[in-house]
Amino acid sequence: MLVVGAGGAGMRAAIEAAAAGARVAVVCKSLLGKAHTVMAEGGIAAALGNLDPEDNWQVHFQDTMRGGQMINNWRMAELHARESPDRVYELETYGAIFDRTPDGRVMQRPFGAHTYRRLCHVGDRTGLEMIRSLQDRIVQLGIEVHMEVTLTKLLKAGDRVVGAFGYNRIDGAFIAFRSKAVIIATGGWGRLYKVTSNSWEGTGDGVAMGFDAGAEVLDPEMVQFHPTGMVWPPGVRGILVTEAVRGEGGYLTNREGKRFMLEVDPKKKELSSRDIVARAIYKEVQAGRGTEHGGAHLDVRHLGAEKIKKKLPSMYEQFLRLADVDITREPMEVAPTIHYAMGGLRVEAETGATTIPGLYAAGEAAAGLHGANRLGGNSLSDLLVFGRRAGAASAAYQRDVGLGTIDERQIADETKLLLLPLIGEGKENPYLLQQELQQAMQDGAGLAREEKSLKTCLDQVLELRQRAARIHVPGTRKYNPGWHTARDLRFMLTIAEAIVRAAIERRESRGAHWRLDYLEKDPALGRVNFIAYNDGGRVKLKTRPVPEMPPELAVLFADAASPPPASQPPAPKPPKPQPVRT
Amino acid sequence: MSTNSPSPIVLQVFRGETDGGREQRFEVPSMEGMVVLDAVHYIQAHFANDLACRWNCKAAKCGSCSAEINGRPRLMCKTRVDEFGDQEIHVGPMRAFPLIKDLVTDVSWNYEVNKEIPGFTAAPDEPVPYRMLPEDTERVYEYRKCIECFLCQDVCHVLRNHDDKSAYYGPRYMVRIAALEMHPLDAQKRTGLLHGKAGIGMCNITKCCQEVCPEHIKITDNAIIPLKERTATEVYDPLARIARKINPFSGAAATTDLPEARQSQSVGPQRFSVKDVVRLKTRGRRMARVGSVLPDGKLEVWVLHMNGKVQHWDGPKVVRVSDVTNNYGPLDDVGIGSKLFEQTLTEHKH
Numbered sequence: 001m002l003v004v005g006a007g008g009a010g011m012r013a014a015i016e017a018a019a020a021g022a023r024v025a026v027v028c029k030s031l032l033g034k035a036h037t038v039m040a041e042g043g044i045a046a047a048l049g050n051l052d053p054e055d056n057w058q059v060h061f062q063d064t065m066r067g068g069q070m071i072n073n074w075r076m077a078e079l080h081a082r083e084s085p086d087r088v089y090e091l092e093t094y095g096a097i098f099d100r101t102p103d104g105r106v107m108q109r110p111f112g113a114h115t116y117r118r119l120c121h122v123g124d125r126t127g128l129e130m131i132r133s134l135q136d137r138i139v140q141l142g143i144e145v146h147m148e149v150t151l152t153k154l155l156k157a158g159d160r161v162v163g164a165f166g167y168n169r170i171d172g173a174f175i176a177f178r179s180k181a182v183i184i185a186t187g188g189w190g191r192l193y194k195v196t197s198n199s200w201e202g203t204g205d206g207v208a209m210g211f212d213a214g215a216e217v218l219d220p221e222m223v224q225f226h227p228t229g230m231v232w233p234p235g236v237r238g239i240l241v242t243e244a245v246r247g248e249g250g251y252l253t254n255r256e257g258k259r260f261m262l263e264v265d266p267k268k269k270e271l272s273s274r275d276i277v278a279r280a281i282y283k284e285v286q287a288g289r290g291t292e293h294g295g296a297h298l299d300v301r302h303l304g305a306e307k308i309k310k311k312l313p314s315m316y317e318q319f320l321r322l323a324d325v326d327i328t329r330e331p332m333e334v335a336p337t338i339h340y341a342m343g344g345l346r347v348e349a350e351t352g353a354t355t356i357p358g359l360y361a362a363g364e365a366a367a368g369l370h371g372a373n374r375l376g377g378n379s380l381s382d383l384l385v386f387g388r389r390a391g392a393a394s395a396a397y398q399r400d401v402g403l404g405t406i407d408e409r410q411i412a413d414e415t416k417l418l419l420l421p422l423i424g425e426g427k428e429n430p431y432l433l434q435q436e437l438q439q440a441m442q443d444g445a446g447l448a449r450e451e452k453s454l455k456t457c458l459d460q461v462l463e464l465r466q467r468a469a470r471i472h473v474p475g476t477r478k479y480n481p482g483w484h485t486a487r488d489l490r491f492m493l494t495i496a497e498a499i500v501r502a503a504i505e506r507r508e509s510r511g512a513h514w515r516l517d518y519l520e521k522d523p524a525l526g527r528v529n530f531i532a533y534n535d536g537g538r539v540k541l542k543t544r545p546v547p548e549m550p551p552e553l554a555v556l557f558a559d560a561a562s563p564p565p566a567s568q569p570p571a572p573k574p575p576k577p578q579p580v581r582t
Numbered sequence: 583m584s585t586n587s588p589s590p591i592v593l594q595v596f597r598g599e600t601d602g603g604r605e606q607r608f609e610v611p612s613m614e615g616m617v618v619l620d621a622v623h624y625i626q627a628h629f630a631n632d633l634a635c636r637w638n639c640k641a642a643k644c645g646s647c648s649a650e651i652n653g654r655p656r657l658m659c660k661t662r663v664d665e666f667g668d669q670e671i672h673v674g675p676m677r678a679f680p681l682i683k684d685l686v687t688d689v690s691w692n693y694e695v696n697k698e699i700p701g702f703t704a705a706p707d708e709p710v711p712y713r714m715l716p717e718d719t720e721r722v723y724e725y726r727k728c729i730e731c732f733l734c735q736d737v738c739h740v741l742r743n744h745d746d747k748s749a750y751y752g753p754r755y756m757v758r759i760a761a762l763e764m765h766p767l768d769a770q771k772r773t774g775l776l777h778g779k780a781g782i783g784m785c786n787i788t789k790c791c792q793e794v795c796p797e798h799i800k801i802t803d804n805a806i807i808p809l810k811e812r813t814a815t816e817v818y819d820p821l822a823r824i825a826r827k828i829n830p831f832s833g834a835a836a837t838t839d840l841p842e843a844r845q846s847q848s849v850g851p852q853r854f855s856v857k858d859v860v861r862l863k864t865r866g867r868r869m870a871r872v873g874s875v876l877p878d879g880k881l882e883v884w885v886l887h888m889n890g891k892v893q894h895w896d897g898p899k900v901v902r903v904s905d906v907t908n909n910y911g912p913l914d915d916v917g918i919g920s921k922l923f924e925q926t927l928t929e930h931k932h
Contacts, residue, residue: 030636032693033730034644089711095702095765097719097726104713122723128643129726140701142863147693170682199638233615239641318641321660323615431627475632478599479683482631 001398002027002164002179004151004206007035008127008383009363009390010185011134013352016391017183018141022398025144025177029169029201032145033135036187036199037383040127041242041314042111043119044384045377046084050105052116057081059115062556064378067113067273068342068371069511069521070557071219071529074549075349076369080378080385087384088120096133098122109247111376113273119377124242124314130380149175150205152487153414154182154213154359155406161213161358162404165411167418169484172477174415178406180398181358183390184210188341188364189495191488193446194438196338197229197240206365208491210345211498215354217532218367218544220495221502222342224374224512225447227277229337231295236322238337241298241315243376245332246270248311250300252281253331254289260296275373275512278336282447285335295335300327336447340379342370342512343499346531352390358397358404362390372511421486422477426470430485433471437464437492445500450517451507458500465493497539498532505530505541591663593621595633596674599683605672606630612663618673619647619658622685634684642796645731649685650674655733655794676736689732695751698779702762703770718766724804725761727797730754734791734801740784750781753791753801760805763812773816779855782810860906870906873898881906 003014006028018024028035047060060081065072088106092098098120099107108117122129138145151166155176163178186206190198211217228241246252251270253259264280265272272280281296291297300308305328309316312327319325319332344367345354352360363383370378421430437460444457468489473482508522509515528543549557591612594605608629610621619637626633637647640659647658652672663671679687704712734753735741741752751759759772759780776782785806792801799805858872862885870883883906884897 030638030644030646031689031730034638034646036638038644038729039639039641092712093704093710095762095768097714097722097765100714100716100719102716104715106711122726125643125727128729132726132728136701139697142697147690170686170688199640199644201638234613235616235620236641314643321642322617322662429627429631431631435627473631479634479686480632481626481634 001025001181001183001394002177003183003185003391004164004209005035005185005187005363005365006032006135006138006145007037007185007187007363008040008130008134008380009365009387010035010183011131011138012384012387013183013185013360013362013391013394014143015134015137015141016388017395018143020392020395022395025146025179026138027146027149027151027164027166027177029148029150029205031147032138033131035131036201037131037380038128039197039199039240040130040380041124041240042244042247043109043121043126043377044084044088044130044380045111045114045118045375046088046120046381047081047116047118048085048088048106048108048120049116050101051108052118055116055118057085058556060084060118061553063114064369064375065371065557067373067375067378067511068369069373070371070526071510071546072371073349073368073547074553075547076386078553079349079389080369080381083385084381087381087388091130091133091384094133094137096122096129098126098129109244110271111247112243112271112277113268113375114271114377119244119247121244123310124244124312126380130383146175150484150487151177151209152205152418153410154209155404155410156213156356157404157407159214159357160401160404161356163406164209165414167477170479172480172483174411174418176406176411178403180401180403181360181394183352183394184345184354184359184361184365185363185387185390186365188344189492190338190341191434192438192441192492192496192499193223193338194435194442195229195238195335197226197238198338203488203492204341204495205488205491206361207344208494210354210356210359210361210365211494211532211534213356213359214534215356215359215361216346217343217495217498218346218529219343219371219502220341220498220532221506221530222370222372222512223338223445223499224274224340224342225278225336226339227274227281227336228298228332228334229339230318230323231291231333231335232293233323239318239322240337240339241332241334242312243274245298245300245312245315247376248300248307249303250298252277252334253297253299254284255291255297256289258289260284260289273373273375274339275514278447279514281334281336290335291333293333293335295333297331298334299331301329301331304328338446340364340370340374342372342374343367343502347386347390350389351393352386353393353397358401360390360394362386366390372513418487420469421471421473421483422475424470424472426472428467428471430471430473430482430489433464433467434485434489434492437461437489437496440464441496441499445496445503447514449503449513449515451504451515454500454504458497458504461493461496461500465497468493494539501539501541502530502532589668591616591621592670593618593625594670594672595622595625595684596672597630597633597684598681600681603681603684605674607670616663617659618649618651618661618663618671621663621671622658622673634682634686636686643729645729645796648676648731648733648736650676650736655736657731657733657796660796676732678736678738678742679732691747692730692732692735692752692754695755696758699751699755699759699762699775700770700772702765702768704767705769708767708769712767714766721804722761722764722766724799725757725764727799728754728757728761729797731796733794733796737790737794738785739788739790740781750784751779753785753806755780756782756785756809757799757801757805760809763809771816773813776809777813777817779858782806782813785810862901863905870897870899870901871895876900879903 049055148169155163184206189204190196190202230239345361440460590609638644789802870885882898884895887894
């Protein structure tokens with residue numbers, strides 16, 4: 001079986017599938033260990049209760065659902081909250097070492113919208129620790145890895161996915177995999193936007209491939225802005241400033257030195273949920289109280305140089321090196337940056353199975369857990385919990401099916417499409433087209449949205465789709481990034497269209513989706529998710545009711561049908577559960 | 583990109599493939615705070631769509647955009663163009679690795695080396711969740727900061743000038759082994775590997791690697807030297823020497839830190855030598871020792887069968903390299919090979 005993507009979710013899935021006896025190949029666009037997971041800084045959310053014994057899975061579950069504005073898949077949120085502690089401990093058996101409490105247990109730090117101190121971390125390089133541990137495990141298990149291979153097409157036999165096709169980036173050779181099951185773990189699509197914390201890889205390939213093959217894309221309009229990205233100089237604009245800065249005590253001020261989060265969310269202050277903090281910064285800038293380069297100041301000087309260098313070493317280094325700012329002496333300048341796609345392929349909570357037989361998804365590429373807004377730290381636990389589940393379920397599935405037959409025609413069609421930019425007559429430059437798309441999405445479907453700007457953006461996306469067919473790239477197939485970008489762009493355009501269409505239809509403000517023309521929540525829209533699906537090559541939308549919570553979980557939210565994050569009533573304290581082993 | 587600065591940046595970027603190449607001159611508009619990778623991206627978008635370079639995070643966290651900038655191994659995303667003033671900036675690929683195209687090199691050798699290092703192994707009865715005290719984990723964090731940019735491998739003169747990648751794993755993997763060896767709960771020994779295949783004796787402490795490390799890991803001071811000490815204690819302990827004398831499989835182990843000895847033992851990129859202990863993937867995952875390495879890269883092995891307490895070495899059998907798992911290093915009296923071997927014998931005694 002085939003795992004597409006070697007970030008946290010893909011590697012965890014591969015490990016589980018291999019352990020279950022499946023023969024696994026992992027395919028990744030970059031070198032092994034470079035996936036975007038390394039960029040995760042703050043930590044991994046798991047209700048271990050090491051620092052706050054009151055913490056347990058029910059509280060984590062409630063925080064996740066409330067953060068996601070109740071349009072999450074409750075079952076995913078439940079599994080996630082129940083299983084993340086075990087996944088954290090398991091990661092340590094692969095060789096990871098989290099920061100520790102004085103008595104030798106895993107240390108936890110506070111983070112936005114988490115009720116208790118919950119994020120297990122390694123300084124501010126938690127993602128690196130996680131990816132290295134998983135990578136080592138992959139090597140230990142002898143799992144086959146195909147580095148620098150991009151897959152562009154899922155191969156189907158009837159309804160079923162039976163393999164995938166793409167090219168090797170090194171020499172441009174085409175490559176087809178025949179496999180009983182395919183797991184999509186290709187992450188998100190931050191590259192759709194101009195100001196992003198994502199690497200070049202975040203072009204939504206896997207989800208777009210799934211979409212092309214007929215899978216459903218859930219909640220595409222939900223794109224998370226991280227409140228704190230770097231602002232200046234221009235070359236680093238968008239690079240992430242970890243939430244751990246605020247977790248460790250950093251606070252935000254506007255140009256006048258006023259700590260505006262005290263008013264926006266007096267209870268959680270800087271550690272409110274990401275959508276709220278991002279909007280607060282945006283509003284300060286709009287009101288003319290922004291800093292020199294259009295952001296807010298983030299200050300950690302009061303922590304003292306020693307603590308900053310110990311707890312936030314890569315932030316210290318990043319600002320010193322790239323912005324000439326010594327954060328032990330000066331405040332950082334920050335502004336919202338595109339960070340995460342809550343949307344993705346619609347999957348079954350327990351198994352990660354998409355709506356197509358043989359196709360699974362996990363991690364950022366899958367949707368449902370985070371609803372309208374993801375809490376910091378929930379993505380890393382998402383990768384492990386649902387990576388493992390998708391790996392196990394697909395390994396079980398592939399035991400009972402045979403290898404499918406590859407339809408040569410599908411390969412021939414895709415080959416033609418891939419070769420077009422090299423042999424076609426077009427004149428469009430793939431990089432400049434990509435930049436146009438990023439600008440259009442930034443302006444039209446960014447943090448603050450309204451009908452008019454969204455419709456303009458949709459027109460631009462559709463126009464770019466036409467022009468993308470006329471891309472021309474010089475050179476050969478050998479390691480040609482221009483050629484790679486040409487194909488990536490098609491994926492990006494598919495996803496962009498889904499985002500914009502859903503964003504137009506969600507005529508309300510909810511979580512990350514902020515409509516200036518519909519500032520309130522609409523209870524009716526709070527009961528549905530939008531789904532984009534492929535209708536003969538066109539992006540169509542439909543709605544699906546949000547799955548209904550069973551009474552024993554619904555009771556946790558009894559006091560707040562639609563809880564405003566800032567003024568939620570105290571959560572009912574459930575009894576401390578027994579440790580869950582699954 | 584804005585062009586508010588009067589004088590453009592001049593870059594000389596290496597262009598070429600396996601059959602050679604040369605530098606090409608580009609002028610890129612200057613921008614405040616610009617790094618070399620920004621300039622390369624500008625060139626890609628405007629002048630050379632097919633210019634090959636690796637990059638991912640653009641924030642010095644992934645270690646993909648390694649290159650040689652004015653002759654010095656560095657990350658392109660972390661190198662500001664303004665530090666060069668009016669000078670031309672020469673950007674070329676890492677020279678210790680075979681060129682693929684332009685700035686992209688074939689670093690796959692590193693991944694192969696990594697496979698030879700036995701991973702983290704806790705004692706089987708270690709209770710989970712693990713308890714580890716902060717003072718015991720402190721030193722490991724430094725090694726685990728490594729982002730695998732391979733700049734240390736690029737600058738290492740053993741790997742670079744002598745082009746002898748069969749004699750030494752290189753600084754990156756000394757750091758990796760250090761991380762494993764100093765892990766408070768790791769129960770595996772790697773000193774045999776270190777003084778054998780990993781070739782720690784090849785390092786003569788010039789500290790070039792730690793000078794180029796973008797994560798400021800003190801590779802030589804904090805990883806290689808402590809490992810050298812650990813290896814020396816365990817390998818050159820007088821009692822161990824006596825034991826080696828009576829060991830039927832002892833060979834050149836005691837002299838392996840001499841470069842001549844290492845090089846005569848090395849047998850090309852696959853890194854198997856006579857007397858290495860390996861485990862077969864097939865046939866019940868039996869242990870075997872390498873009898874010889876055939877010219878086509880296959881191994882002639884003798885497979886261990888236990889007949890009660892008596893060992894039988896069946897063979898020779900010819901196997902492919904892909905049929906064996908980790909090479910545990912030479913079967914001497916201190917290495918991992920011998921540890922595994924003893925373990926197997928003990929298991930059969932019960």
